[in-house]
Amino acid sequence: MRFWKKYAEVQVRNSSMLCIGLDTTLEMVPPEYAGLEPREALTAFNRTVIEATHDLAAAYKLNLAFYEQHGIEGWQAFEDTLQMIPATCITIADAKRGDIGNTSAGYAKTFFERYDCDALTVAPYMGRDSVAPFLEYSDKMTFVLALTSNEGSHDFQRKTVNGKPLYMDVIETARSWTAHNNVGFVVGATHVAELAEVRACFPDTPLLIPGIGAQGGDAAAAVRANAGGVAFINVSRGILQAPRQAGVALRETIRAAALSFMKDLRHGTADSTTITIP
Amino acid sequence: MRFWKKYAEVQVRNSSMLCIGLDTTLEMVPPEYAGLEPREALTAFNRTVIEATHDLAAAYKLNLAFYEQHGIEGWQAFEDTLQMIPATCITIADAKRGDIGNTSAGYAKTFFERYDCDALTVAPYMGRDSVAPFLEYSDKMTFVLALTSNEGSHDFQRKTVNGKPLYMDVIETARSWTAHNNVGFVVGATHVAELAEVRACFPDTPLLIPGIGAQGGDAAAAVRANAGGVAFINVSRGILQAPRQAGVALRETIRAAALSFMKDLRHGTADSTTITIP
Numbered sequence: 001m002r003f004w005k006k007y008a009e010v011q012v013r014n015s016s017m018l019c020i021g022l023d024t025t026l027e028m029v030p031p032e033y034a035g036l037e038p039r040e041a042l043t044a045f046n047r048t049v050i051e052a053t054h055d056l057a058a059a060y061k062l063n064l065a066f067y068e069q070h071g072i073e074g075w076q077a078f079e080d081t082l083q084m085i086p087a088t089c090i091t092i093a094d095a096k097r098g099d100i101g102n103t104s105a106g107y108a109k110t111f112f113e114r115y116d117c118d119a120l121t122v123a124p125y126m127g128r129d130s131v132a133p134f135l136e137y138s139d140k141m142t143f144v145l146a147l148t149s150n151e152g153s154h155d156f157q158r159k160t161v162n163g164k165p166l167y168m169d170v171i172e173t174a175r176s177w178t179a180h181n182n183v184g185f186v187v188g189a190t191h192v193a194e195l196a197e198v199r200a201c202f203p204d205t206p207l208l209i210p211g212i213g214a215q216g217g218d219a220a221a222a223v224r225a226n227a228g229g230v231a232f233i234n235v236s237r238g239i240l241q242a243p244r245q246a247g248v249a250l251r252e253t254i255r256a257a258a259l260s261f262m263k264d265l266r267h268g269t270a271d272s273t274t275i276t277i278p
Numbered sequence: 279m280r281f282w283k284k285y286a287e288v289q290v291r292n293s294s295m296l297c298i299g300l301d302t303t304l305e306m307v308p309p310e311y312a313g314l315e316p317r318e319a320l321t322a323f324n325r326t327v328i329e330a331t332h333d334l335a336a337a338y339k340l341n342l343a344f345y346e347q348h349g350i351e352g353w354q355a356f357e358d359t360l361q362m363i364p365a366t367c368i369t370i371a372d373a374k375r376g377d378i379g380n381t382s383a384g385y386a387k388t389f390f391e392r393y394d395c396d397a398l399t400v401a402p403y404m405g406r407d408s409v410a411p412f413l414e415y416s417d418k419m420t421f422v423l424a425l426t427s428n429e430g431s432h433d434f435q436r437k438t439v440n441g442k443p444l445y446m447d448v449i450e451t452a453r454s455w456t457a458h459n460n461v462g463f464v465v466g467a468t469h470v471a472e473l474a475e476v477r478a479c480f481p482d483t484p485l486l487i488p489g490i491g492a493q494g495g496d497a498a499a500a501v502r503a504n505a506g507g508v509a510f511i512n513v514s515r516g517i518l519q520a521p522r523q524a525g526v527a528l529r530e531t532i533r534a535a536a537l538s539f540m541k542d543l544r545h546g547t548a549d550s551t552t553i554t555i556p
């Protein structure tokens with residue numbers, strides 16, 4: 001199974017839960033790339049990030065919103081960036097797609113075939129037939145939104161259904177939709193108690209954990225709550241927008257920020273179990 | 279407010295609830311367009327549909343999954359198609375997007391600014407801050423998924439929260455997020471009793487009603503359930519894949535199918551109130 005094979009390999013090589021979110025905006029692009037068209041500017045910035053971190057990160061996550069807003073140029077930057085990520089790192093398309101069965105099949109084809117991403121985020125609201133087409137790709141990983149990192153997670157995800165919060169119902173239900181060990185869940189680092197509870201209930205389920213840094217989640221706390229399970233702890237703005245000091249190259253700034261998060265992640269690991277590969 | 283102005287104008291001109299879903303696939307493209315590249319084939323087919331129906335339809339709905347699966351060529355076809363739709367008809371991007379606040383703002387910018395669509399579908403699972411950036415566009419319409427037309431709508435949308443089905447909670451909650459009369463909901467024609475109930479509770483709320491035809495919903499029943507409210511009743515495959523008879527041009531086949539649905543929609547209207555424009 002390709003996702004798990006890559007996961008095992010990247011753990012041997014980088015031993016890392018760090019997922020770098022390439023939520024790149026033109027505002028982040030530094031003066032040295034001034035004058036480039038959007039496609040080139042986004043790609044040049046991403047190239048620097050990838051070159052600076054590919055021996056540290058387990059995965060790169062590309063949120064489609066940041067590319068789609070530049071239209072076709074943005075999609076070209078998305079394609080270019082995927083090409084630049086070493087085959088040894090896991091690629092996650094953070095697309096949060098989901099539609100009726102035949103339509104979701106189109107999205108699955110886009111991200112799992114055309115772009116050959118290793119993993120994808122999907123929205124659960126439309127139920128089984130909206131998620132099933134993604135789960136048919138047994139060599140890929142589908143991360144279903146469960147308890148997201150944002151304030152709005154309180155509006156519906158925590159409401160009680162069948163005596164438990166909706167996000168727990170989503171996890172239990174979606175897990176029953178596949179026998180291929182290819183479903184994971186998005187649980188925000190901003191909900192550390194719930195993250196620990198999800199991990200305790202589902203020790204073998206991969207989690208994609210956003211919300212570190214700019215959103216307020218704490219890396220070490222997330223690692224402790226995750227208790228040694230398979231997890232991708234995502235940092236986007238905390239690395240991409242790390243403050244630069246005069247005379248220090250972007251690449252060094254990015255690498256130092258990534259190393260600093262790695263240290264936080266390892267600090268969290270110190271008092272929990274070792275990462276195990278299923 | 280542009281959406282409502284266009285709605286009023288198209289009702290004066292076409293007096294129609296018909297929304298044509300341009301869920302175009304290469305398999306639909308007939309022999310006369312053989313040999314074209316995907317961009318040209320999708321665009322040529324859509325041009326025929328639009329030319330055949332623009333005096334009948336109130337709106338065209340483009341589901342992004344059908345374009346995105348062809349990568350950049352598909353996005354070009356999406357852009358080309360939007361350009362071809364007369365300014366008098368409403369354009370709905372069926373994208374079902376939704377993300378944390380700053381990211382949803384990117385999607386809003388994409389569809390409401392870059393592509394200048396009149397309306398968009400969004401997913402509610404991530405709550406208020408994931409939907410609010412769309413609602414900031416007071417001259418556009420945001421259709422939030424409530425009770426979708428597919429089988430999977432039973433998995434979460436109908437579950438009971440606070441003593442009512444989740445989809446009703448979504449409608450009540452999302453309505454409280456804007457004072458601009460710019461939120462509508464997706465309610466499938468495959469749930470005709472629930473559609474009638476939603477309409478009875480929220481007589482002035484615009485509804486986007488998919489699920490007619492290939493998905494099993496009945497046009498006249500949906501119109502009766504809608505009871506004269508503002509609604510876009512979507513037909514995709516029922517028009518795009520209307521069976522062709524030998525010697526009849528695609529354009530005539532498409533137009534005849536659209537006229538047939540118009541008749542069904544009018545039949546439904548006969549015993550309900552007249553469409554009123556808020």
